Amino acid sequence: MSQNRDNNDRDYHRPVLEHEVAGLLAPVLPGVVVDATFGGGGHTRRLLDEFGESVKVVAIDRDPAALANASELGVPAVQGNFADLRNLVVSVTDEPVSGVLFDFGVSSHQLDQPDRGFSYRHDGPLDMRMGPDAAYTAAEVVNEWPEDRLADAIRRFGEEPLARRLAHAIVEGRPYQSTSQLSTVVAAAVPAARRRAGHPARRTFQAIRIAVNGELDAITTGLDSAIELVRPQGRVLAISYHSLEDRIVKRRFTQGATGCTCPPELPVCGCENSAELRILTRKPIRASAAEVEVNNRARSASLRAAEKVAA
Ligand SMILES: C[S@@+](CC[C@H](N)C(=O)[O-])C[C@H]1O[C@@H](n2cnc3c(N)ncnc32)[C@H](O)[C@@H]1O
Structure with missing residues (x-):
């Protein structure tokens, strides 16, 4: 990879917790990983650099401008809302999916473009749509x-x-x-x-x-879809930036990891619920002080991950 391209990607958006994301996905490779929030492609690039041909990335983003970066990285890209994750992924691959990564919110690039209207720091039209489906x-x-x-x-x-x-x-x-x-x-x-x-x-x-x-509804539906889509022992990772996002992820993972809900005094299980997930991060992973120093956005990032239990 050229130094120039590396700098361009980082100007677009500097990825957070990329080392931790790669570490959590390593055990599910070789396989397909869906980058459901491609943005500037920072996480995708890290996975390609670290795992080479062991990883096949599928890039998704609501924003057509973001996906312009995907062709440079040579990964299949599909524009759409991750609420519709399964349909978007099966439109480009029929291989089993080993991992899904969500990195919620807007990219630095979106925030820094005055004409997108996301920021109180710039004067621009009141738009704020991440993509044409808003x-x-x-x-x-x-x-x-x-x-x-x-x-x-x-x-x-x-x-x-x-x-x-x-x-x-x-x-x-x-x-x-x-x-x-x-x-x-x-x-x-x-x-x-x-x-x-x-x-x-x-x-x-x-x-x-x-x-x-409709960001919070998309997260709720997208997580359901990702959990359904990944193969047994596949992993779902989610990076949140505020408590509204993190609460949805925490609740969904906790619900998925809950097995029998019968009262403990019942001698035999009557509910027949079994856990579909194993939580990999009891507490969310936070960025190190060193990362926050070079990337202020990492200050509020929280990474949670769960593994689908074998059927
Ligand atoms: C924080 S940025 C991701 C940055 C990326 N991980 C990187 O390293 O460059 C979030 C991206 O997700 C996209 N996005 C947010 N919500 C989405 C949704 N519901 N469906 C698809 N893309 C979404 C945004 O358009 C934005 O490009």
Whole structure:
């Protein structure tokens, strides 16, 4: 690999926990690994560099711009929402799948493109769609949703205690064309005494992005699909960046690893439930201080992994 390409990929998005991801996938190789959130291809590149021909990667991303990087790495790529994982994968391979990797959220590249409208740091149109399958644009959410629905989204998806107040201010300030207009109105509605670390519009922007892209529903469905798709002893890995994502992964893995649910005093099992997963990470894996030093995004990353038990 040329140094130039390496630098380009890292400019697009620097992958987090790549060493740990490779370590958790090594035992399932040789085989097919689905990179369900290809982004800049950082994790894929690491797997190809480390495992060579032992790994066949299938790249998926909602964002057509992200998949432009896949042809450079010579891996089959399919554009779509990982909520539809099984169909996307079987459209490019009929081989058994040994591993699936999810690295949730947006890439640095998406955040840094003002015309995508993801960030309060740049002025751009209120778009925030990760791909063409998103249900609506941020402009539709901000300009058209009733105040109650907006407040509910900001509270649920932004975990913002001031959700009602901010939704009211947003509705009062309509109409909006740009991210700067929105972030100015939100920031002005946060009283100085209630300001916390970070930009006052951070949670609101996160909430609107999650609503626009139906991110949490996609994670729930995508995890189910990945667990169904992997072969026995195949592995599912998920990297989360906030508690809403991590909670879904933790619950799904715990539910999958739960066998018999009969009360302990029952002499014979009557529920006939058996575990479909073995959890490989009792506690989520976090980035080392050294990694956080060179990649601030790694600070909030949490990696969980589970293995499908043999049928
Ligand atoms: C954090 S980045 C992944 C970065 C990648 N692991 C790397 O090393 O370059 C997340 C990527 O997942 C994509 N994505 C997010 N949700 C998705 C979904 N439901 N279906 C498919 N792709 C999704 C985004 O478009 C983005 O490119």
